[in-house]
Amino acid sequence: MTTKQVQPLYNQAGQLQGVFIPAEIWFKHENNLEKILFPEAVSQPEIPAEPINDWKQFLSFWDFNYPVEKGVKCDHCGCSTPDWTADDPKRFLLKAASLGGMVSFLCLECQYRVTKKHFKDHVVYECTPFTCRV
Structure with a gap:
């Protein structure tokens, strides 16, 4: 991966709004990136009630x-x-x-x-x- 593949996206005021990541990089690292970027979405398995x-x-x-x-x-x-x-x-x-x-x-x-x-x-x-x- 080169820094040219990842491109920052700025608004008209010059503020960073996001980052463009090519699809091949996203698909290669999708599971890991989702865990890092959205930890609340990674659900832990519920332990059923015990008798x-x-x-x-x-x-x-x-x-x-x-x-x-x-x-x-x-x-x-x-x-x-x-x-x-x-x-x-x-x-x-x-x-x-x-x-x-x-x-x-x-x-x-x-x-x-x-x-x-x-x-x-x-x-x-x-x-x-x-x-x-x-």
Whole structure:
């Protein structure tokens, strides 16, 4: 790119009004330029609501032989947290919690499902890829 390709545009009073950028430059850098020029237009994906009431109900019936553990780890990508409830930004999204002891999360890093199966004396982790069931 040369400076001759980018041309300033002035009004009659000599004030800079804009800049002309050739189409080939715009198309080559369009995504990056839009993020820089219009950051408010770049939307962040919304994190859906978590079933927190299910989690609270799971905790209210807790009768396992070990303390509540809020840590979550993804064996696929290695993402982990000591407390998923305190993460900012979130690393894991609570997808389900049942009184039977199964709690599942979506890893926001790789989109794998991380399931914690709580048994009386231990927890088993399972990490599975996302599958869309139709």
